[in-house]
Amino acid sequence: MNLILGTAGHIDHGKTSLVKALTGIDTDRLKEEKKRGITIELGFAFLDLPCGNRIGIVDVPGHEKFINNMLAGAGGIDLAMLVIAADDGIMPQTIEHFEILSLLEIKHGLIVITKTDLVDDDWIEMVEGEIREKFQGSFLEDAPIIPVSAHTGAGLEELKTALSVIVSQVKEKKLSTPCRLPIDRVFSVDGFGTVATGTLIEGRIKVGENVMLYPSLEAAKVRSLQVHGNPVEKAVAGQRVAVNLTGIKKQEVMRGDAIAHENSIENTMMVDVKLNILKSTARTVKNASRVHFYHGTKEILAKVILLDRDELAAGESAYVQFRFEEKLALKVGDHFVIRFYSPLETIGGGTVLDANPIKHRRNQPAVISAMEIRENGTRKEKVLLEIREQSKNLRDIDYIRDHIGKEPIAKELEKLVGEKAIVPMNDRLYLSKEYLAFLKNRLIKLLREFHKAYPLKEGMNREEVRGKLIPQAPVAAIDSIIGYFIDKKTVKWESEFVSLPDFKVVYKEADTELLNEVEQRYQNAGFAPPSLDDLARHYGKNKQYTGAITMLKKSGTIIPLDLKFCIHRDYYQQALDLLNDYLEKNQEIALGTYRDMLGVSRKYAVALLEEFDKKRITKKVGEGRQLQK
The missing domain is CATH 1.10.10.10 (Winged helix-like DNA-binding domain superfamily/Winged helix DNA-binding domain)
Structure with a gap:
């Protein structure tokens, strides 16, 4: 099983030291990080557990100024390791990091008390009690609490054992969906070109594949892959991956972009969500407020449109449409976090319900009802809702399925057809009865x-x-x-x-006169019939002549030669007789000769000869015509 463990916790609580003690890898790679003794950027390592699993580790910064970097790393994790120093206990970033993990709906994790060599056992017991009380009712309520010391090595084996148990409880990722890798780092390597790294959150990616950068829609190709520094031919969801891309320059790729298969995501300028505001925030979100929106490794500005109220206070939830200031590519079910515009504070987050909605008007019961189905409806209700909304766009079942998640929808379609709520047009397209x-x-x-x-x-x-x-x-x-x-x-x-089923052409006296008049025009024109444009100019606004032409064609009175010309059947037969008479005595006829025989301009002779070619009476040989054998 491939999983990503993310660290979380206050600055200087020993997250990076703990990762180094566990793995032997120092995740602080920047000179400034070494100089200042703090983590600024995301760090990466891997750990082989006693259960035989190798997990990736994302080490995040703990300083409040680098919460944006922490969020870029938290988006792809499967389980969390909340780190709390024994000598400090729970601190402000401990809570903010925990709240971010909760908003992202991380379901598995444990708590590590570090620096235990600096305090006595009674103090550790007191810190454990504080932790249990603080995280009661959360996803960490019953999580293991492991006291360790990165300095002495105490508790490290117990921590590895606890991680092995938790890993066995995490649901394995599905690999059948198209790949998606939010990029958290981009650099160039001499002789190789552009390299992007990130956590593969969906599907699998292979060397030689064509991929696309979102939201820029720039095409690229996978030249090579590495997982934990080792070259591989393919990588799967749950792995930290370095992707060497060809066909794209480093400056065309940035953190926040996503690598995915072509047409597997749609860019959008707005999204419908269920937004949950933290109980601990002192901020109130008002309609049309601007916020910082964090999704995957991307941070963009967005306007909050509250669909059924004017403001949203601490601890409240509501259906919301975010309208972005730039394009973003996301999917239904993705999680996000928002922070107050200024000052920057984490205030809430939630789940994407519709990744590409239309712009909604506020206080519309139908809009709220649809969002309730998207959040809590059965799969059948969601399929019906999507088909009703997408029928006018003629979206096929692949789009409908992808828009509500990747599970098959054949059973739901069968039930809805049986209930006559939807009707199949073919095996790919279903329309609502409405x-x-x-x-x-x-x-x-x-x-x-x-x-x-x-x-x-x-x-x-x-x-x-x-x-x-x-x-x-x-x-x-x-x-x-x-x-x-x-x-x-x-x-x-x-x-x-x-x-219409009961429609029949019924001739009136005036219709018969018009029919005879149009036929007479073709008869009078002989081998040089009027074009349809000529007739349109002659009859002007009286469009009934087109019906007369249709009837004359259907009865065989006039014969179409091409898109412009028809000829009266009498002259068609005469033209064919002249051609046959000539070719019985001569092996071949030139275009100019045939034109002169008919006494017309070149365009009419060409139209007749090409019609004879189509009917396999003649065949073109060089510049002339011969009879078909």
């Missing part, structure tokens, strides 16, 4: 208006139906929808036309 009813009414209205405007046309061209029913919809999706309505006999489809 949106389908809307489309049905829209289609009927569309065709009714078309039949009224063009009574001589048998129906609307299918391509036109696609464009007007749901503009810019994917062809496969809209064809499935039209096919559904054809199957249900809402509409009929004959030849290339879609019409």
